[in-house]
Amino acid sequence: MRLIWFRNDLRLADNPALRHACATCGDEEGGVTALFVISPAQWRAHKMAPIRQRFLLAQIDELGKGLAALGIRLHLLRVETFAEVPxxxxxLATRLGVRQLYANQAIELDEQRRDRAVSQALQGLDIRNHWFNGCCVLPPGRVLTGSQEMFKVFTPYSRAWLKALEEEGFVIHRSPAPRGTPLPWTPLAETGLVEGVAREPEEAARWPVGEVEARRRLHDFLEQAVLDYGENRDFPAQAGTSTLSPYLAAGIISPRQCVAALQQRLGYRPQSRAQPGFVWLNEIIWREFYRHLLMLVPNLSMNLPFRDETRALPWGWDPEALSAWCEGRTGYPIVDAAMRCLNATGWMHNRLRMIVASFLTKDLHLHWRLGEDYFMSQLIDGDLAANNGGWQWAAGTGADAAPYFRVFNPTTQGQRFDPDGAFIRTWVSELADVPTAQLHRPHEWLQQHDRHDYPLPMVDHAAARIRAIEMFRELERK
Incomplete structure (x- = not known):
């Protein structure tokens, strides 16, 4: 018997572990079966958002039905923490008569430790282990500098990644063929293994699960928006992005499928910003950069900065300031709209993620770890590599971080990327009737109209910016 262990790769198509297990297994070997491990306590310890948990569990039902149609049974095992998994x-392997395990590699430190322990436990039972790259286009460790080290700056990494892809190419694995009589599938809600599986209708409508839905979003984006992505991606009131991040984070669609579909749509694989489609491809390469970094630099999974010297920065931990930021009560309209959108939908536009991260770290001078944790606790697309990479970039502590003197002005960011206030008015109801000319600096207008339902700015941006820059200058002088 061959066991496929699903993790953040909840798909049938382009799943190397599934494909290899099925392709090399004859009926005489006992067939193929599958497993997903539900770890509620570990999920909570990793700050996994409830909306992300529900999304994953809904996808498990889709995966279970899909596997059952192929004649492959998906076993569900509830194990509270990773320590208990081996x-x-x-x-379970002994009970099922498993002789070989197939799985796609994890990149996070705790997950790698869990996998090593599982591998040792199964090898002790004479069960062979097979591990594959299922989460990146190119496997972590493939794109290195001439001295065989991980790149610390994105642009040369991007060039090297494109060159490696040209040299090696990649394979899209098809879904396996049916392996016999379809099997029944018991919905997860009826198993008693988890609570809170049900999704709110609005949540389910906004984020439907399934590979068909992921491919539909990819197709629609490539047909309607990819050519204008470079111009429209920064405007949160526009439908200028793919909204594929929850599906990539859960492995419902793979980055290889995205690159292949882009190439098919354009008729070529873009190599520079001069070519249409490159800006979106470059975002996929950023995703690869952060995932490769996370696997090759263990400190990133341990709440530590990439740039070790930045440990000495005097970040604050003010709980009241943090609460105001989390709840969208900062007095800066674009920041508050972004945070309220996150809290209501579990998702935030990428430009807004940069704005609110800069505000937390460079205006409030709070530790980036506080923002990283809060994002994970709310995001449906919560992904340690991308989340940590983005926060450390904004805070100036990470690989290829924004220069410390680059501090986003939340007012001008709002004026530039939400010029008519459509996004702000959607999420900050107190400002719905403020004229556009005053919307990004609404307080004088509100006071003139005897309105006190929107908070005053909690900090003076100009003064906060000076202090943020001085923090880093002091660090350089040490």
């Missing part, structure tokens, strides 16, 4: 999996 023994429980060894017991």
């Amino acid at each position: 023994a429980e999996m060894a017991a």
